[in-house]
Amino acid sequence: MKRTSSLMIFAVILLLLGLLGAVFWSPAPITQAQTTTANWIGQFYNNTTLSDPVVATGLYTNTLSQNWGLGRPNDDSRILTEVNPDNFSARFVATVPFSAGLYEFVLTSDDGARLLINGLPVIDYYGDGGLSTVSAIVSLGGPATLIVEYVEFTEQALIQVQWFPTTGTSLVPTSTPAPLAVGQVERVRGLAVRTGPFLGASMVAVARPEVAYPLLARNEREGLFTWYLIQFDEDTIGWSSGRYLAVEGDENVLPYYDSVFPSLPNTEYKGVVGMTRSVMNLRQFPSQRTPLLAQIPWGATVPIRSRTVQGGRDFWYQVEYNGQIGWILAAYVGISQGLIDAVPIY
Template sequence: MWRRFLGAAAVVLLLGTAFMALPAQAQNGVPWTGQYYNNPTLSDPVALHRTDNTIAFNWGLGSPDAGVNADFFSVRWAQDVQLQAGTYRFFALADDNIRVTFNFHQTLIDTFATGQVGQLMTADVNVPASGSYHIQVDYREETGEAYAFVSYANAATNPQPNFNPPLPNPQLTNPWTVQYFSNTTMTGDPTAILSVSTPNHNWGTGQPVGSVPADNWSARFTSVQNLAAGTYTASLRMDDGARLFVNGQLLINQFGPATGQTYSATFTLPAGANTFQIDFVEFGGDAYLEFTLTQSGQIVPTPVPTLSGINVFSTATVTAYRLNIRSAPDPQAQIITRVNRNETYPVTGRSADGRWFQLLVNNQLGWGSGAFLFVPNEALVPVVDAPAPNPQPTTPPSTSFIVTASPFTVNIRSGPGTEYNRIGQIPAGRTAAVVGRNSNATWWNINYNGIVGWVVAEYAAIQAGANINAIPITG
C-alpha cells in the first residue's frame, strides 16, 4: 500500500556499535513548508505537501516519499522567519540542482543553470532592518543520487554548515542470498533460495517466485559487504514489514503491518567485511522493499572568496541612523557603501588611533567611524595596516534621466550583472540619476547619493518618454 508519510525511528546505543537519532530541529525554530512535484520543473499538480523541520535530506537512489518519483522530481520549500538586521551567510549543497531566493526577488544561490552538482555553495545577504523575511529553496532531481542540504546563520558568528554532507554512496558490489518462506514467520525450510544483486524489489500484488504465494510470505536477505570505516545511515521503506541487522545487531525492527514510513538508523562500521541481514514479511496487497545505505562525513566548506585569510575579532553594531563605510580610515576617503542603525557586522581590525574599525560588509572590507559603532572588547581588536586614502574619484556626469526603484528595493552592483558585488541599494520608490547604460539597456549606470554603480532595468524603471539612445553606453 503506497502511502505519503515519512518518519524516522529512534535508535538506541547497542553493544559495539554507536547509534544516533536523525536530527529534527527547525532552522531558527521555523519549519519549512515543502511542496513535492513528480516533474523536474516545479509544475502542478503537487504530489506531496508536508512540513519539513530542516532541509537536510539524502535520498540516495530512492525517493522522498512513496508518492514521489525517485527520478525527475522537484521540491519547493519556503519559510517566513524573523531576522535581526545584519549580514547572513547561506550554505547549500545538492545533487542535482538547488536555488535559494531571499525575500521573493533576490537570488543568492542558483545551480539550475550552472550544473554545479555536489559542490558546497555559499552566499551572503544583507538584512537592512529587523523584521520578517521570506526564504524560498527550489530543488531539482534528474537521475542518480539525490540529496539537498541548506542552512544559514548570521555571518558575525562565523557560521559553518549545520549538516554533514554525504560522501559518495558506498558501492554494495557483493551479491545477496535470499531465502523465501511460504509463511510469515520464516520457520521451516525455505521454499526457494536465490542469489540476487540487491534486496530492493517491487513485487506488486504477485508472487515473488513461483513456489511462494502472493500473500502471507516472508524472505531473508543476507550479504557480506566490504566497506570503509566510518559512519553510515541505513534506511528501509517497505510494505509490509522488515527488520535490519548489521554485524548481528538489530538496528531497525518493524516486522509487522505496513505503516507507510521510512525507518533509518545511523551507526559506525569498521573497515573490511560487514554482514547485513534484512528480514521481510508480506501479509497482503502490495509488496515492496527498498534498502539504502549512505556514508556521512565532514567536509571543509568552500569559503566566500573574498574572506580568504581574514580573521574576525569582534562584531560592530551601528548606532547612527546611517553610516558611511569608506575605503580607508579617513573622513575624506571614498564611500564604498552605507550601513544602517542596529545592523551588526564582523570586525577585522582597527586603526592605530582607535577611532576607526575595519568591517566586513557584503563581502567587502571597509572602514567605519568608531564614534557610531558599538564594539564589545574593542581592546582585543588588533591594529591593521590601512591603505593610503584614495582621492575621491570624479563622479561621472549625469544625464537628464532618472530611474525609480519599483516595485522592490533594488541592489546597486559594481558592474552590469548579478555576478558583480553589491555596493548599495535604492529603496523602493526612490530615484537615482542615470549616467549610462549597457549596450542592450538591461542595466542602468546610476548615481544614488554618491554611490555610482549599476541597477537592473527590470526593477529600476526609467522615466516615461526617455530617449534611450541619448544615454551613453558606459559598460
C-alpha cells in the first residue's frame, strides 16, 4: 500500500512538472509582418539619372523584392532585354491600401535607392554604391502612394522594400495620399477587366459604375482607345478599355506598361494542333483592332501555342502559320491533335 501511494505521489509530481514546463517553455507568438501587399509598376532607363527615354516597363505583383545578380533585370514575366546589365536606373510606383498607423519601412539596395511616400522623401540613399539597408518610421493615415527610385552602377544588382507595423514616434510626416489618376465606368453597367489591353484577352473581373478605380498604367497597342491597368481590388489588377472609362487626374503621368502578350509564346510547344473551319484572319494580338498579318484558308492545320478564355470557353488561339505567329478566334477552330487543356491560358 505504501509503495502504491509513493508511485501515485511521484506521478502527480511529474504531471505538475509537465504543466509548469508547458507554461514556462511555450513559444512566443509569431508576429506576421507586411500583411499589406502591393502591385508595382517599374520604368527603366539606360542611364543612372532616371532620364528619358523609358526603355522598358515591368510589373511586380504583391511585393518589390528583386535580386538580379550580374545580369539584366526582369519582371514577373520576362527578362527585360532592353535594359543594360549595368549603369541603369528605375522608378517603381505602387498604391498600397494601408490601415492608419505607424510603419517601419526598410529599403535594401545594391547600389542606391530612395523611397518617397505621397511625394515626400522618407529614405534617400540614392547614388551610394554597394549593398545597404536603411529604415525609417512613418505615420500613415490610410492608403498611400509609394515611389522607389533605384540606381545600378556595376556588379551586383538588387532592390527590396518592406514595411512592418510598429510603435514609437514617426520620424517622417506624410501628406494626404491620392492616386495619380482614377477611372470610373460610364455609359455601361459593367466594364470587362482583362489580362491584357485587348478585347480578346481573358476576362478576370467586371468593373462597375460609381466606383473610383486607381489607375496604374496605360497602353495603346490595340489602337483607337487607350487601355488602363486598374487596381480592381486588393488582390486583382487588370486592363479596361478607356472607351467606357472616365479618367480623373493627369493620365499623362501614368507609366506606359506593356503586358505579357508581346512576349508570347514564352513556354514550350505542347503538341496541340488545330484545323480552321473557316477562312481566318491572323491578327498580331487577340483583337480584331490589331494589325492583320495574314489570311489562313479553310482546312489549314495550325500549331496552337497560347489561348485566352471568356465565360469558361476558349476565346482566341495564338497559332503559327507560314512562319508567322498571331491570333485567331477559337470559335472557328477544331482540335485535330493533342489536348487543348495543355495549352497555357493568358
